[in-house]
Amino acid sequence: MSKAIKHKEAVFSADDGYVRMFLRGRPVTMFLPQEVTDSYQLHSPATLPPHKLKMDWVYGYRGRDCRSNLYLLPTGEIVYFVASVVVLYNMEEQLQRHYVGHSDDVKCLAVHPDRVTIATGQVAGNGRDGKPLAPHARVWDSVSLNTLHIIGGFDRAVTCLSFSQSNGGGYLCAVDDSNEHMLSVWDWPRESRVSEVKCSNEPVLAASFHPTEANLIVTCGKSHILFWTLEGSVLTKKQGIFEKQEKPKYVLSVTFSQNGDVISGDSSGNLIIWGKGTNRIRSVVAGAHEGGIFSVCMRNDGTLLSGGGKDRKLILWDQQYRKLQESEVPEAFGPVRTTA
Incomplete structure (x- = not known):
């Protein structure tokens, strides 16, 4: 395990085209669009887009390990x-x-x-x-x-x-x-x-x-x-x-x-x-x-x-x-x- 992962820092894999990060303590893998993978720099400054995301639709239902929840x-x-x-x-x-x-x-x-x-x-x-x-x-x-x-x-x-x-x-x-x-x-x-x-x-x-x-x-x-x-x-x-x-x-x-x-x-x-x-x-x-x-x-x-x-x-x-x-x-x- 790398030192970066131990400290829960983001890691970029150019070969596999993903960034692995931790959100609220949990590991999350995000794959990049293919056209930006070659030029992507993990630590290069980026400007936040002007638009904000709003939740529109949630898919799925937790039934595997929960009951009486409907x-x-x-x-x-x-x-x-x-x-x-x-x-x-x-x-x-x-x-x-x-x-x-x-x-x-x-x-x-x-x-x-x-x-x-x-x-x-x-x-x-x-x-x-x-x-x-x-x-x-x-x-x-x-x-x-x-x-x-x-x-x-x-x-x-x-x-x-x-x-x-x-x-x-x-x-x-x-x-x-x-x-x-x-x-x-x-x-x-x-x-x-x-x-x-x-x-x-x-x-x-x-x-x-x-x-x-x-x-x-x-x-x-x-x-x-x-x-x-x-x-x-x-x-x-x-x-x-x-x-x-x-x-x-x-x-x-x-x-x-x-x-x-x-x-x-x-x-x-x-x-x-x-x-x-x-x-x-x-x-x-x-x-x-x-x-x-x-x-x-x-x-x-x-x-x-x-x-x-x-x-x-x-x-x-x-x-x-x-x-x-x-x-x-x-x-x-x-x-x-x-x-x-």
Whole structure:
């Protein structure tokens, strides 16, 4: 490794026609137009052009390692993220708006019960001056795109976010990517932490406030589902008891039925219904999908939509979890990562 690269200085390769530089601590390779390669001098002074770039369109979606990151807003826009940009996409008008408040990759997204306020969490990054920036969550207005609050105090990255549903959305829960995957609850309008506790030594894939039980939070991930109760500033947990049901390698997704039951989808392809207010299984839809169930979405009419990875199927279930319809996503589009 050259001394220049060690010090994160730009390097020009005349033979290969590229400049390798570091932007916010990350290596980036930029290839030069062929007609200027021979005459290019890395350190020769250059005048900035009079025009400024404006972001017009963002391609892609981060589905490889993130879930529950696609929502439909009252404006008709779909909100999701890729890299450090949160995209608000109007399919009908084929227009995008962009929230660009983050300094590095966004890993999670939550929508407030008012369906206007949004929270997004990012990884640790670097500022424009190269100095490290701690991972944080940003709460912002999806109409004006103005940042309302910045919530800090996380390790490595913020991987899960959820607004409380039944108390006006005054709380925001978060899980970070530290070794202990800390679960914290925030009074986000005051930017103050209410409670914090070790969640799990294993990866945590989802965290959600219960829609009607104000103080109940459900988290899930590798070989676990946990039911948390917030009392004052104390979080206490009950571990989901699988009893005779074989414990899955991963509990991948979670949602809530209209009667308050918790519904989880797992890597074994099972839908498990956990009785309201308990940590015990009420019923199981075994083999609902071939392979993992990456997404479960409760619809307003009480039917459940589940999305499979290996089988690429979207399946609609009635309120007794009987199959109503199914559709297979073409292989070219890959597995179902999330639904909204």
